[in-house]
Amino acid sequence: xxxxxxxxxxxxxxxxxxxxxxxxxxxxxxxxxxxxxxxxxxxxxxxxxxxxxxxxxxxxxxxxxxxxxxxxxxxxxxxxxxxxxxxxxxxxxxxxxxxxxxxxxxxxxxxxxxxxxxxxxxxxxxxxxxxxxxxxxxxxxxxxxxxxxxxxxxxxxxxxxxxxxxxxxxxxxxxxxxxxxxxxxxxxxxxxxxxxxxxxxxxxxxxxxxxxxxxxxxxxxxxxxxxxxxxxxxxxxxxxxxxxxxxxxxxxxxxxxxxxxxxxxxxxxxxxxxxxxxxxxxxxxxxxxxxxxxxxxxxxxxxxxxx
Numbered sequence: 126x127x128x129x130x131x132x133x134x135x136x137x138x139x140x141x142x143x144x145x146x147x148x149x150x151x152x153x154x155x156x157x158x159x160x161x162x163x164x165x166x167x168x169x170x171x172x173x174x175x176x177x178x179x180x181x182x183x184x185x186x187x188x189x190x191x192x193x194x195x196x197x198x199x200x201x202x203x204x205x206x207x208x209x210x211x212x213x214x215x216x217x218x219x220x221x222x223x224x225x226x227x228x229x230x231x232x233x234x235x236x237x238x239x240x241x242x243x244x245x246x247x248x249x250x251x252x253x254x255x256x257x258x259x260x261x262x263x264x265x266x267x268x269x270x271x272x273x274x275x276x277x278x279x280x281x282x283x284x285x286x287x288x289x290x291x292x293x294x295x296x297x298x299x300x301x302x303x304x305x306x307x308x309x310x311x312x313x314x315x316x317x318x319x320x321x322x323x324x325x326x327x328x329x330x331x332x333x334x335x336x337x338x339x340x341x342x343x344x345x346x347x348x349x350x351x352x353x354x355x356x357x358x359x360x361x362x363x364x365x366x367x368x369x370x371x372x373x374x375x376x377x378x379x380x381x382x383x384x385x386x387x388x389x390x391x392x393x394x395x396x397x398x399x400x401x402x403x404x405x406x407x408x409x410x411x412x413x414x415x416x417x418x419x420x421x422x423x424x425x426x427x428x429x430x431x432x
Contacts, residue, residue, distance in 0.1 A: 143279060175285060177208040177210075184212040195224070218247065234391045263272050273409070285322075289322050292322045302331070314406070369432035378414060
């Protein structure tokens with residue numbers, strides 16, 4: 126990549142204000158690209174994190190969520206790892222938005238190497254790749270945990286999608302809470318190992334969310350851009366997802382889609398559960414996915430097909 130590495134010291138006006146607030150803020154950060162300025166020059170920063178071994182469903186949720194937030198002007202923060210991180214950065218880029226990748230090694234080398242092209246895209250869309258480590262510093266295991274405090278420290282909120290019991294994203298979420306930032310968690314099937322850590326975060330007080338509206342509702346008092354237009358809904362701000370139904374392999378999601386289609390009218394969650402006979406938790410998870418993927422949408426009278 127033909128970008129020079131810049132150094133921003135803690136005393137520099139370009140140093141992110143939120144990051145400066147955390148107890149162990151790095152004395153300086155190394156930057157590739159243009160580090161987006163703080164609001165009001167740019168929108169707020171929100172972190173999206175999760176497991177490297179994400180399911181296809183989890184990656185779709187992360188990508189669509191990042192795309193929707195980026196369309197609102199949010200800057201997406203993540204760690205450039207495979208799985209959820211990659212999907213989050215890709216979602217921001219799909220919206221032609223800005224995203225920040227925080228690395229656990231020196232910026233002379235992109236890690237993981239599989240994401241070199243993604244890193245180039247981040248810079249093409251005026252995003253940034255940053256690190257607290259000087260060039261030629263290898264990616265030692267302990268540095269990934271240290272990196273996580275920067276991911277959360279840059280952000281007004283951290284969103285967790287698919288976090289196993291032992292996961293770096295759990296550390297990021299707990300650091301965010303300690304830093305006084307919001308923590309949002311998407312739930313999943315009770316017996317799926319990718320959600321064991323996620324559900325523990327919810328039990329420990331993180332906010333359970335199932336749609337972007339839940340997130341924006343909590344943040345709208347802090348940031349006016351999160352208020353929906355008069356008489357409108359948040360989804361009016363988002364681009365069409367062009368999501369193909371033939372990509373859906375989950376039988377519970379298909380049952381819900383067919384149930385709503387057959388009804389020919391909006392159905393609320395209780396009616397969907399009654400007709401499909403699905404367990405409430407399974408139905409809620411499936412509806413959360415279908416909503417994020419913009420296959421269904423919620424109206425005042427219930428859920429309808431949005432394609």
